[in-house]
Amino acid sequence: MNTSFEVFGLSTGIICSGDSIAERAADAADRQCGGIQNGDILVLAETAVATAEGNIIDLSTITPSIRAQELGKKYQMDSRTAEVVLRESDLVVGGIPGFLLCMKAGTLLPNAGVDASNAPPGCVTPLPKDPDKSALAIKTAIERRYGAKVAVIIADSRTHAMRLGCSGVAIGCAGITAVIDDRGRCDLFGRKLEVTKRAVADNIVSAAELVMGEADECTPAAIVRGIGLPIGEQVGVESIAADECLFMGVLRNNSAE
Secondary structure, eight states: OOSOOEEEEEOOOOOOTTOOHHHHHHHHHHHHSSSOOTTOEEEEEHHHHHHHTTOOEEGGGOOOOHHHHHHHHHHTOOHHHHHHHHHHOSEEEEEETTEEEEEETTEEEEGGGOBOTTSOTTEEBOOOSOHHHHHHHHHHHHHHHHOOOOEEEEEEEEEOTTOSSEEEEEEEEESSOSSEEOTTOBOTTSOBOSSOEEOHHHHHHHHHHHHHOSSSOOOOEEEEESOOOOOOSOBOOOOOOGGGOHHHHHHHHHHHO
16 A cells, blocks of 8 residues: 555536436546546545435425334434434434434444435435445446546545544445455564454545535545555445444443443
């Protein structure tokens, strides 16, 4: 992996349902950074991908269940949004005002990824239905257009325990290994690493989000160039079981005491 690289934000304009997110990102890259080149990593915001795929929910079409009404009242949420969150989540763990903490596809996240930010008025966007599949389809389209080997990461913003603010995480990945296992390597003093795995895709997303923004920048994509990771046919991000997670393990053990 190279010690220096470049990151280019891609201003695409507003993405609408039915748009080809691959073509919109590629057109922006042609205008702003010389196109997409061999070895580039294309990072795309999950909301833009979900929107292009038509995964937009008009809250006026939602009838909240009794459970959604209860959660909406308890956590000061629109009960229709709570209903969408319930439908998208595998388990609701708890919540704070405005948010439900949910398990979804092996990941702990607020509101099961349902977001009103950068969605049309009166609408919310869930996460893409299959982020890894989306990343692979976009990778295939980009490689067909340019004749270059590239990687694609679908990005989301998440909060972290006891930290203020959001940072980037990869929820879909195609073309690179998302997590690199450093166990067995030695530290500066010759001690072998026993647990260290580097969340490479997450770190790339965090770098990309510095130029993508979260508000009205209209920059839902970025190119990370020169990082030197080998591009292949790998697909997928990794998660761990709840009982292997430090935070979930502590919470469960304390609740059982």
